Amino acid sequence: xxxxxxxxxxxxxxxxxxxxxxxxxxxxxxxxxxxxxxxxxxxxxxxxxxxxxxxxxxxxxxxxxxxxxxxxxxxxxxxxxxxxxxxxxxxxxxxxxxxxxxxxxxxxxxxxxxxxxxxxxxxxxxxxxxxxxxxxxxxxxxxxxxxxxxxxxxxxxxxxxxxxxxxxxxxxxxxxxxxxxxxxxxxxxxxxxxxxxxxxxxxxxxxxxxxxxxxxxxxxxxxxxxxxxxxxx
Amino acid sequence: xxxxxxxxxxxxxxxxxxxxxxxxxxxxxxxxxxxxxxxxxxxxxxxxxxxxxxxxxxxxxxxxxxxxxxxxxxxxxxxxxxxxxxxxxxxxxxxxxxxxxxxxxxxxxxxxxxxxxxxxxxxxxxxxxxxxxxxxxxxxxxxxxxxxxxxxxxxxxxxxxxxxxxxxxxxxxxxxxxxxxxxxxxxxxxxxxxxxxxxxxxxxxxxxxxxxxxxxxxxxxxxxxxxxxxxxxxxxxxxxxxxxxxxxxxxxxxxxxxxxxxxxxxxxxxxxxxxxxxxxxxxxxxxxxxxxxxxxxxxxxxxxxxxxxxxxxxxxxxxxxxxxxxxxxxxxxxxxxxxxxxxxxxxxxxxxxxxxxxxxxxxxxxxxxxxxxxxxxxxxxxxxxxxxxxxxxxxxxxxxxxxxxxxxxxxxxxxxxxxxxxxxxxxxxxxxxxxxxxxxxxxxxxxxxxxxxxxxxxxxxxxxxxxxxxxxxxxxxxxxxxxxxxxxxxxxxxxxxxxxxxxxxxxxxxxxxxxxxxxxxxxxxxxxxxxxxxxxxxxxxxxxxxxxxxxxxxxxxxxxxxxxxxxxxxxxxxxxxxxxxxxxxxxxxxxxxxxxxxxxxxxxxxxxxxxxxx
Numbered sequence: 001x002x003x004x005x006x007x008x009x010x011x012x013x014x015x016x017x018x019x020x021x022x023x024x025x026x027x028x029x030x031x032x033x034x035x036x037x038x039x040x041x042x043x044x045x046x047x048x049x050x051x052x053x054x055x056x057x058x059x060x061x062x063x064x065x066x067x068x069x070x071x072x073x074x075x076x077x078x079x080x081x082x083x084x085x086x087x088x089x090x091x092x093x094x095x096x097x098x099x100x101x102x103x104x105x106x107x108x109x110x111x112x113x114x115x116x117x118x119x120x121x122x123x124x125x126x127x128x129x130x131x132x133x134x135x136x137x138x139x140x141x142x143x144x145x146x147x148x149x150x151x152x153x154x155x156x157x158x159x160x161x162x163x164x165x166x167x168x169x170x171x172x173x174x175x176x177x178x179x180x181x182x183x184x185x186x187x188x189x190x191x192x193x194x195x196x197x198x199x200x201x202x203x204x205x206x207x208x209x210x211x212x213x214x215x216x217x218x219x220x221x222x223x224x225x226x227x228x229x230x231x232x233x
Numbered sequence: 234x235x236x237x238x239x240x241x242x243x244x245x246x247x248x249x250x251x252x253x254x255x256x257x258x259x260x261x262x263x264x265x266x267x268x269x270x271x272x273x274x275x276x277x278x279x280x281x282x283x284x285x286x287x288x289x290x291x292x293x294x295x296x297x298x299x300x301x302x303x304x305x306x307x308x309x310x311x312x313x314x315x316x317x318x319x320x321x322x323x324x325x326x327x328x329x330x331x332x333x334x335x336x337x338x339x340x341x342x343x344x345x346x347x348x349x350x351x352x353x354x355x356x357x358x359x360x361x362x363x364x365x366x367x368x369x370x371x372x373x374x375x376x377x378x379x380x381x382x383x384x385x386x387x388x389x390x391x392x393x394x395x396x397x398x399x400x401x402x403x404x405x406x407x408x409x410x411x412x413x414x415x416x417x418x419x420x421x422x423x424x425x426x427x428x429x430x431x432x433x434x435x436x437x438x439x440x441x442x443x444x445x446x447x448x449x450x451x452x453x454x455x456x457x458x459x460x461x462x463x464x465x466x467x468x469x470x471x472x473x474x475x476x477x478x479x480x481x482x483x484x485x486x487x488x489x490x491x492x493x494x495x496x497x498x499x500x501x502x503x504x505x506x507x508x509x510x511x512x513x514x515x516x517x518x519x520x521x522x523x524x525x526x527x528x529x530x531x532x533x534x535x536x537x538x539x540x541x542x543x544x545x546x547x548x549x550x551x552x553x554x555x556x557x558x559x560x561x562x563x564x565x566x567x568x569x570x571x572x573x574x575x576x577x578x579x580x581x582x583x584x585x586x587x588x589x590x591x592x593x594x595x596x597x598x599x600x601x602x603x604x605x606x607x608x609x610x611x612x613x614x615x616x617x618x619x620x621x622x623x624x625x626x627x628x629x630x631x632x633x634x635x636x637x638x639x640x641x642x643x644x645x646x647x648x649x650x651x652x653x654x655x656x657x658x659x660x661x662x663x664x665x666x667x668x669x670x671x672x673x674x675x676x677x678x679x680x681x682x683x684x685x686x687x688x689x690x691x692x693x694x695x696x697x698x699x700x701x702x703x704x705x706x707x708x709x710x711x712x713x714x715x716x717x718x719x720x721x722x723x724x725x726x727x728x729x730x731x732x733x734x735x736x737x738x739x740x741x742x743x744x745x746x747x748x749x750x751x752x753x754x755x756x757x758x759x760x761x762x763x764x765x766x767x768x769x770x771x772x773x774x775x776x777x778x779x780x781x782x783x784x785x786x787x788x789x790x791x792x793x794x795x796x797x798x799x800x801x802x803x804x805x806x807x808x809x810x811x812x813x814x815x816x817x818x819x820x821x822x823x824x825x826x827x828x829x830x831x832x833x834x835x836x837x838x839x840x841x842x843x844x845x846x847x
Binding site for chain 2 (some may be wrong): 064073074076077078079080082084190191192193195196197199202205208209212213
């Protein structure tokens with residue numbers, strides 16, 4: 001059996017196992033829908049590009065500030081599917097983070113409850129591949145917050161644009177400066193426009209555009225099978 | 234949260250015609266956009282896109298090709314690709330990405346849902362190049378009527394100085410005399426230099442003559458005391474509003490509370506004509522070349538003012554040409570005073586743009602002389618001396634010598650009527666392309682001074698020969714096609730036929746001259762005597778040479794180019810620079826660039842028609 005197929009099985013198996021334990025709610029609905037076939041191509045699938053803004057890098061101690069998401073449907077980024085939620089987190093925001101995320105305390109106060117935002121994301125994510133830039137953050141935060149809300153850490157099927165770029169450059173055997181893997185740097189290397197507003201939605205869109213540029217490097221373009229793109233869990 | 238999609242929203246809201254939509258409308262459009270990435274060297278539309286889609290180029294470049302793989306145009310960031318929105322069955326255009334390209338896409342239905350709410354935006358997509366141009370030029374004339382440009386002009390640029398004043402102790406008769414002497418219909422009445430009232434010729438008629446008042450009574454008896462004034466910083470539009478609402482025709486203008494001048498309705502409405510007439514009358518009074526030189530310095534200023542007042546280039550051209558003629562006539566008179574009367578009748582001719590009444594400030598002189606066949610060889614020097622005097626005088630007044638030596642000082646162009654007959658016979662009956670290229674300027678000739686019948690006879694005979702003379706017209710057409718409009722604009726540069734980029738658009742050679750050339754050909758083909766380009770186009774509209782609607786399109790195109798040239802030159806002149814015809818695309822708006830592309834299309838269509846015909 002191919003190693004890719006094996007990891008597919010494990011994700012599906014994890015999903016089925018988690019489904020048995022999960023209480024009623026959005027997470028259950030997420031887990032009820034099978035993951036897509038790994039032999040399916042980008043042009044056949046709908047991906048959900050997701051970006052989180054957080055107060056820090058540690059999912060155990062830091063908080064989710066906002067969630068942005070947008071669908072890539074058959075290789076087209078559909079703005080109509082865009083979703084941007086600011087979360088009403090507890091406590092004051094640190095000044096440093098305000099600078100980075102441009103989310104102020106007053107905006108945060110008008111935000112929605114964490115559970116509402118996460119549930120909305122889970123429903124949108126059901127049966128889809130999740131596209132992110134630097135999977136670690138989104139994976140840890142989403143799994144942790146699901147654990148806190150539902151007692152279950154769900155499996156996620158993910159494509160990471162950072163990993164795709166890393167793979168591409170590693171193949172060339174070049175030495176590189178790690179900062180080239182920042183979303184903005186990679187976009188620049190593809191001559192994609194610079195975006196000025198850094199919020200979760202814009203970054204989710206920026207990631208999707210980078211993804212389309214990245215798979216354009218593959219021989220089959222949008223006809224590339226996702227098994228070639230998924231990050232191993 | 235409409236500003237969530239701020240990056241896309243901000244990108245499309247500045248692109249014409251979307252810049253006419255409200256923020257809310259843009260937001261609705263934005264939500265229906267999808268983004269696609271298309272690799273370099275791919276055809277559009279991308280696989281899987283339904284046919285009717287509008288593309289915004291967010292990044293990258295598209296090249297359009299027509300039949301035979303001829304490059305039609307290139308588009309870059311911020312340009313629209315509407316080829317697939319309303320596919321024209323008659324035109325086969327293939328669109329290829331020249332670079333990896335990021336497209337914002339919107340389906341026709343979603344687009345129409347919003348743009349049908351805006352007449353302007355809807356028209357933008359619904360119409361052909363000619364229709365869009367027509368609409369643009371209609372808007373011009375509307376603007377002129379509303380005088381919206383008056384808002385951008387301060388009274389300072391319109392009023393004339395100084396205001397003529399009269400002391401209140403002087404009597405009505407003296408007032409009338411002063412008005413007549415100074416040529417003013419309105420005087421400011423003062424007491425010890427302070428303004429106390431205003432008196433017009435109408436006051437004299439109604440309050441003095443009409444009432445039987447003694448003309449020896451002081452002027453203060455008939456003056457108006459409650460005088461409204463304007464400040465030099467008020468807009469010309471304010472002046473117009475005050476005058477029309479109060480039904481008055483004169484307004485004193487003050488600067489820091491002191492009387493600075495007077496503005497009249499005529500100043501505002503017929504500012505251009507008024508100035509031209511004023512300058513012409515000054516020219517007629519000048520006695521020395523140095524005086525003429527001084528007056529000639531007003532020409533660039535006149536052009537700026539006319540441009541700011543929204544005067545059409547047609548009017549500016551006519552005014553400047555009229556003034557140039559006034560200069561020429563004055564110089565000829567001076568020369569005749571110096572040299573004595575002409576031995577035999579002659580006429581001074583203007584050629585080229587001056588003859589067409591399309592001259593702008595700082596253009597070069599194109600002139601010639603036609604002399605009666607009665608000329609005796611020993612008298613030839615008189616005409617040479619006159620030509621030298623006039624051409625040198627014109628040069629001193631800023632009309633530089635013609636680089637091609639098309640001047641009356643050149644003996645070749647200072648000839649008797651029979652020689653001119655021969656010239657035209659040779660050009661028309663035995664045309665050679667090179668000879669025609671050098672002589673096309675002589676198909677636009679007008680008499681500035683002297684015996685007009687000399688030229689008229691030559692012209693009448695010439696037109697008889699040109700009419701329906703297909704060999705001559707074919708040669709002329711070939712020359713006319715030498716000046717081709719560019720394809721369009723690409724990333725702030727002018728895209729020319731071979732795919733190269735130029736930094737500037739040569740408004741004269743790549744836009745105005747091709748239309749002038751076409752109009753000349755039509756006129757000669759139809760035996761039309763007019764030389765002014767618009768007059769020619771109007772005269773040939775509806776003849777076999779040119780349909781009425783084609784004529785309309787060319788007129789719109791010509792006027793739009795004239796407008797761009799005028800505002801470009803006004804910018805240069807205001808900055809103290811020498812005016813030229815080289816327009817950097819970056820200095821005009823994206824919408825104006827769109828209109829220019831329409832102009833190019835119109836010219837190209839008509840040039841191609843000539844090519845097919847000959």
